[in-house]
Amino acid sequence: MPIDSPRTGPAAALLRDFSLEMTGKDVPALEEAAAVVPSGTRVNVTFLGNEDLAMRVAAARAVREHGFVPVPHLSARRLRSQAELEEFLEALAEVGAAEHVFVVGGDPETPEGPYEDSLSVIRTGVLQRHGVRGVGVSGYPEGHPGIDDATLWSALTDKTAAIREQGLEPEVITQFGFDKDPVLKWLAELRRRGVDAPVRVGVPGPAGVKRLLGYARRFGVGTSAGIVQKYGFSLTNLLGTAGPDRFLRDLAAGHDPAVHGRVLLHFYTFGGLRATAEWIREFGADGRTP
Ligand SMILES: NC(=O)C1=CN([C@@H]2O[C@H](COP(=O)(O)OP(=O)(O)OC[C@H]3O[C@@H](n4cnc5c(N)ncnc54)[C@H](O)[C@@H]3O)[C@@H](O)[C@H]2O)C=CC1
Numbered sequence: 001m002p003i004d005s006p007r008t009g010p011a012a013a014l015l016r017d018f019s020l021e022m023t024g025k026d027v028p029a030l031e032e033a034a035a036v037v038p039s040g041t042r043v044n045v046t047f048l049g050n051e052d053l054a055m056r057v058a059a060a061r062a063v064r065e066h067g068f069v070p071v072p073h074l075s076a077r078r079l080r081s082q083a084e085l086e087e088f089l090e091a092l093a094e095v096g097a098a099e100h101v102f103v104v105g106g107d108p109e110t111p112e113g114p115y116e117d118s119l120s121v122i123r124t125g126v127l128q129r130h131g132v133r134g135v136g137v138s139g140y141p142e143g144h145p146g147i148d149d150a151t152l153w154s155a156l157t158d159k160t161a162a163i164r165e166q167g168l169e170p171e172v173i174t175q176f177g178f179d180k181d182p183v184l185k186w187l188a189e190l191r192r193r194g195v196d197a198p199v200r201v202g203v204p205g206p207a208g209v210k211r212l213l214g215y216a217r218r219f220g221v222g223t224s225a226g227i228v229q230k231y232g233f234s235l236t237n238l239l240g241t242a243g244p245d246r247f248l249r250d251l252a253a254g255h256d257p258a259v260h261g262r263v264l265l266h267f268y269t270f271g272g273l274r275a276t277a278e279w280i281r282e283f284g285a286d287g288r289t290p
């Protein structure tokens with residue numbers, strides 16, 4: 001193996017301790033993927049509006065039973081009461097899945113209960129009472145279609161500070177994207193603002209172009225012709241699939257720990273958990289798409 005192979009090069013260093021994401025419905029997919037995922041890998045369980053508490057807990061339990069570390073999501077605006085928050089955390093603690101959580105605002109325009117944002121959930125002090133030690137929050141290198149940049153920055157600095165004030169460990173996971181330029185710029189700005197928490201850069205797993213574009217449109221992620229061409233797909237060929245090879249190599253090449261701090265990767269799998277796990281293994285092995 002050449003010494004500059006991705007297995008030992010900068011892209012491989014970024015891949016170390018990557019995390020994955022699944023939904024409550026992905027338990028069978030997790031079983032299929034388990035053999036190719038390193039034990040101890042963090043697996044986030046999303047908080048989708050079309051799934052219930054029992055499904056989310058069952059998924060977190062399955063993650064644990066396969067030897068991975070569950071990171072269940074809590075969606076502030078979707079929680080109807082403090083009792084519901086506590087019920088969820090208790091159920092997670094019972095299956096050994098409450099040590100790490102990811103707290104997100106939640107897409108409902110009006111909160112369904114007492115929490116308007118992630119900060120209010122963090123500030124309840126309830127998390128640590130149920131055994132939580134690490135708390136992830138989200139970051140937006142390309143901004144958010146419904147929230148202005150000043151609000152996003154103050155939310156992020158307030159959240160990471162509040163997590164530490166509660167005696168917990170913060171981590172930031174970014175919205176997925178197809179362009180490493182805004183990611184590196186945003187990381188430099190984040191560090192300039194004094195946030196030193198580790199950042200997991202959100203990356204889409206390999207998927208059909210049509211599906212990737214659909215999710216990008218839904219969440220306000222940039223897909224200009226120039227960006228997607230650089231990423232490796234064309235807007236006129238919707239039948240193909242695309243993985244983050246180029247994105248990761250470019251990100252690794254541009255990553256300067258002195259400027260961007262500690263960076264890891266988080267893979268959004270969008271229904272392709274097994275394909276993503278296999279892709280990561282192949283990429284780590286020889287740096288090429290399978
Ligand atoms: N990055 C990700 O992986 C995910 C992001 N989201 C969505 O991103 C948005 C922001 O979430 P966080 O960064 O955790 O924000 P946050 O909870 O830290 O809130 C930041 C600011 O945005 C406002 N805000 C939060 N959700 C909003 C909404 N749906 N509509 C209008 N204003 C809102 C809050 O009041 C607050 O002022 C939410 O809509 C959330 O559902 C949802 C799921 C996953």
Ligand SMILES: Nc1nc(=O)c2c([nH]1)NC[C@@H]1CN(c3ccc(C(=O)N[C@@H](CCC(=O)O)C(=O)O)cc3)CN21
Pocket residue numbers: 023025046048050107175176219268269270271
């Ligand atoms: N603003 C915002 N809101 C979100 O809800 C959100 C983001 N950003 N960024 C990415 C994450 C990951 N999200 C998702 C959303 C859906 C599936 C999913 O698997 N949905 C389908 C099955 C897959 C499909 O057929 O496309 C489902 O079961 O509902 C996964 C992750 C939601 N997320």
